[in-house]
Amino acid sequence: MSKIFAQGLVCPLDKNNVDTDQIIPKQFLTSVSRDGFAEAMFFDWRYLADGSPNPEFVVNRPEYKGASILLTRANFGCGSSREHAPWAIKQYGFTVIIAESFADIFFNNSVNNAMLLIQLSKTNIDLLFNRCQQGPQQWQIDLASQEIMFGNNAAMGFNIDADIKQRLLSGLDFIGSSEQLNPQIADYEQSRKASQPWLG
């Protein structure tokens, strides 16, 4: 197994507080499927009112076509709990998001879709944006050693929760691993019924 979780082009989205209404607007939430959201990602920023691509929006710029690493700022994914947001981002092609911070629900949703979310200090995020200003960047993300590798032996380390790292590396089934505690769940239900019968 390769120790490289992802490698590819970096798209710098220089914004704080990107909310999930921006990541995927409401009109796409009526679907009953998990697929087909790539075109909807950042819809109102990505397309002009007449439906044509907005050439100003960073994702649409030719030099960022095919990017798989999204670099952004603080509180990315705030707002609604819609998992359609990470679905859209992943289906577009991003598997790694690097930011100063993430909203909690968005973070969990992304991990549950096997995406790697890397949180770094503002100073380090500034350094990464500076790198992007020098021209399009191709980075490798080594999850095992917890490093973003810029090439030419330059790298930046990152922290990650040990449990999440393990899940991403092993691809463990989210529900399946909890089901291993089925006997404890049954025990809990019994004592719950006895001590708090009003709970149902």
Place this chain on the structure above:
Amino acid sequence: MAHDSSAKTLYQKIYASHVVGKLNPSTDLLYVDRHLIHEVTSPQAFSGLKLANRSVRRPDLTFATMDHNVSTQRRSIDAAGDTSRKQLEALAANCEENRIPLLDLTHPDQGIVHVIGPEQGLTQPGMIIVCGDSHTSTHGAFGALAFGIGTSEVEHVLATQTLPQQQAKTLKVEINGELSGHVTPKDVIMAVIGKLGTAGGNGYVAEFSGSAIRAMSMEGRMTLCNMSIEMGAKAGLIAPDQTTFDYIKGKAHAPKAEHWDAAVAYWQSLYSDADAVFDTVVEIDAAAITPQITWGTNPEQVMAVDQSVPSPDSFTDATKRDAAERALAYMGLEPGQKLTDCKVDVVFIGSCTNSRIEDLRAAASVVQGKKVAAGVRALVVPGSGVVKRQAEDEGLAVIFKDAGFEWREPGCSMCLGMNDDRVEAGQRCASTSNRNFEGRQGRGARTHLVSPAMAAAAAIAGKFVNIAAQTTVTAAGEQP
């Protein structure tokens, strides 16, 4: 500093009482007492369940409603449009197949999930409550640990009635003193968000305490906890008290008579111990809070209604300055402008934040005997069938209709515009909802978050009004 290490916060007590087992050193599996579902975030969870040959472990602890997509013009699944109808039908089919109780559009009590949970007595102190909706934090008003989850987690809860969790940090927001006239819980939470920022609560569960909270009704507490997600908190919490117990008593799913005393005795143990240590404490003087209004495109871009729109240059942080600049351009506002000089096109009174009976009473007391200003489109969307009937019985509906408001059927409506209730591009909306994000109420829509009384006053004046400075507001029940 020595302190009793057994002292716990309310959050820590609820967390500890729900641990089923450990998944690894940092992650516990927690039991879920109530799982609320709706049409938008559940269909993919049910498909996933089916694909893996799993079943719903506790359909008796799962409750469904239709709210996000539904038409508020007509209580019919056909009125929602074709794709929405399919999603609503999928929910109905999934509930039927899995024996999950559903308040569908034919049920007289149908409504917004965070309005009906408490109304039906499903929400009780000490519970863990989850729902595929970020405003699940609302239920924290009852001293329940309640938080929004994504669809993969919905599937996990359907299958196991549990959820893997790690302990969050604890934040205490202590609000003491008395609120001045016309200052509502909505203004309080908006002021708190303005102070802490939209990410100020990230990683925390926030407990609201202090004399101003104790004085609040359950409706007010729900408004407060509802918007704790808008500062990034995982959940909002308020310790239960007699106000809480009185609200729950007699509700359809409240503890039955034979269990009532035991339930209350348990609920009375749900508070943060006096010597419990919070990771962060914030103190706020209730008397200093004035009516609030957002000027930008996220809830921390908020000010007192009598203040002027700030200049981007007043922000020292470069990204905040850029955000303010962009927000002002989107909102069509200039630095230094007074919003009380600003015309409104649309007024929306509703949403899981402000669609309960008390909200409608506050709005009606401003509206009574007056007319909606020419050129303003104004809607009242009650949060549930129960609220709607009560408002009609109390004569509030007539007040709204006589004034020129549209009186609608229950649903999420213009808070997020998933149905056909939208704000047009460039229109300015006084909204009692919770998010002023770009495009939230419709592409190009300009949302200003306010309290129900402020929204009602804006509808009458045709522009924003400082409700605290208004001397001619007619009190509820009085003849104009």
